[in-house]
Amino acid sequence: MAEITSHAARRSVAPNEPQAHNKARSERPADYPERFHVPDHLVKWRSPYPEYAPPRYEAPSTLEKSPDPTRFSDVARVLASYEPGCIRIDGATGEPLNPRGRTGISGRGGLYLWGPNHAADLLLTRFNTTTQSLEALLIQRKSGQWAIPGGMIDPGESASRAAMRELKEEAGISATTSVKTRELYRGYVDDPRNTDNAWMETVVFHEHLGDADPLLKTTPTAGSDARAAQWIPLSRDLIEGLYASHSAFVKIGLEELLVTPGTNAQTRAMVGDLLELSPRT
Ligand code: BGC
Numbered sequence: 001m002a003e004i005t006s007h008a009a010r011r012s013v014a015p016n017e018p019q020a021h022n023k024a025r026s027e028r029p030a031d032y033p034e035r036f037h038v039p040d041h042l043v044k045w046r047s048p049y050p051e052y053a054p055p056r057y058e059a060p061s062t063l064e065k066s067p068d069p070t071r072f073s074d075v076a077r078v079l080a081s082y083e084p085g086c087i088r089i090d091g092a093t094g095e096p097l098n099p100r101g102r103t104g105i106s107g108r109g110g111l112y113l114w115g116p117n118h119a120a121d122l123l124l125t126r127f128n129t130t131t132q133s134l135e136a137l138l139i140q141r142k143s144g145q146w147a148i149p150g151g152m153i154d155p156g157e158s159a160s161r162a163a164m165r166e167l168k169e170e171a172g173i174s175a176t177t178s179v180k181t182r183e184l185y186r187g188y189v190d191d192p193r194n195t196d197n198a199w200m201e202t203v204v205f206h207e208h209l210g211d212a213d214p215l216l217k218t219t220p221t222a223g224s225d226a227r228a229a230q231w232i233p234l235s236r237d238l239i240e241g242l243y244a245s246h247s248a249f250v251k252i253g254l255e256e257l258l259v260t261p262g263t264n265a266q267t268r269a270m271v272g273d274l275l276e277l278s279p280r281t
Contacts (some may be wrong), residue, residue: 006095009047012093017214020043020101021043021098021188023192023245024098024194025043025061025104027192028105028192029110031106031194032057033057033105036105036223037104038104038106043100043101044102045088047104050069050248052102053104056107057106057107057109058107058108058109059108059110063109066113081099081201082186082187082203083099083187083188083201087116098194099199103195104196105196105228106197107198108197108198111194111195111197111198111199113198114197115197116200116201117198117199117200119152119153120160120202120204120205121149121202121203122149122150122205122206123184123204124149124173124207125138125265126213126216127211127270128233129268132266134234134267134270135234136147136148136232136234137220137231137232138232139170139171139222139228140229141254142225142227143243144203146238146242147243148204148246148250149163149167149229151169160205166224169223169224170222171220171222172218172229181205181206182205182207184249185248185249185252186201188201189202189244190244204249204253206253208253208257208260208263234270235274239251251275257271
């Protein structure tokens with residue numbers, strides 16, 4: 001399998017002042033305890049919140065896979081966070097603190113690692129000439145939510161290889177040729193599994209397939225933990241309902257399409273509509 005050719009087009013949803021997280025303090029997987037309420041003005045660690053008493057949670061699968069009595073032993077890995085600046089460590093517990101602030105739950109939750117947990121995602125888009133629609137290859141997660149194919153990076157694996165492997169496992173598509181895939185985003189993910197001490201970060205790649213691309217010869221087939229895998233016409237509602245920060249990732253991908261030479265006029269018009277842009281004169 002060929003390695004993805006990544007252009008150094010690192011993008012961040014908010015490069016200067018990172019956005020506060022929302023899903024990471026309002027949503028949670030079914031096994032998580034209820035989150036302690038974190039109002040908008042008390043998300044940042046620097047805002048005093050003396051009453052803050054989040055429940056502590058570590059899922060049985062987390063404790064089984066990586067029992068870590070020292071709580072936070074792998075400093076080097078935390079330094080590899082994609083977030084700008086240093087990861088703050090809680091002086092009292094020695095545990096890393098979520099760079100976007102409070103989440104209402106402490107411990108690792110359902111994530112295996114303290115600090116950043118790294119994933120990789122691959123957004124594939126195409127213009128369907130038969131239906132005249134702009135589509136993305138999406139998978140349906142166990143929760144029922146649609147998402148870009150992706151998953152956790154294995155130890156020693158590169159982000160691009162992980163993205164290709166997940167595409168094969170979740171959607172049955174092997175990218176065997178050298179695809180000119182762009183790196184769209186690298187950073188924090190507003191994921192419902194995040195806690196005060198463990199959080200998701202990802203690298204997102206994007207490729208817009210031409211009409212004759214060999215990848216289009218394979219019909220997507222769901223595998224691994226995906227319930228379904230299919231090309232779906234993009235609509236504003238679909239994009240807004242995507243898992244975690246995937247809606248922001250798709251929007252960045254669409255913005256990139258607008259500035260990519262060779263994007264056809266129909267695709268440009270559809271992207272403008274999806275992003276609610278005024279028609280360009
Ligand atoms: C998913 C990725 C997602 C990441 C962060 C992983 O479990 O497979 O698609 O970007 O979590 O939410």
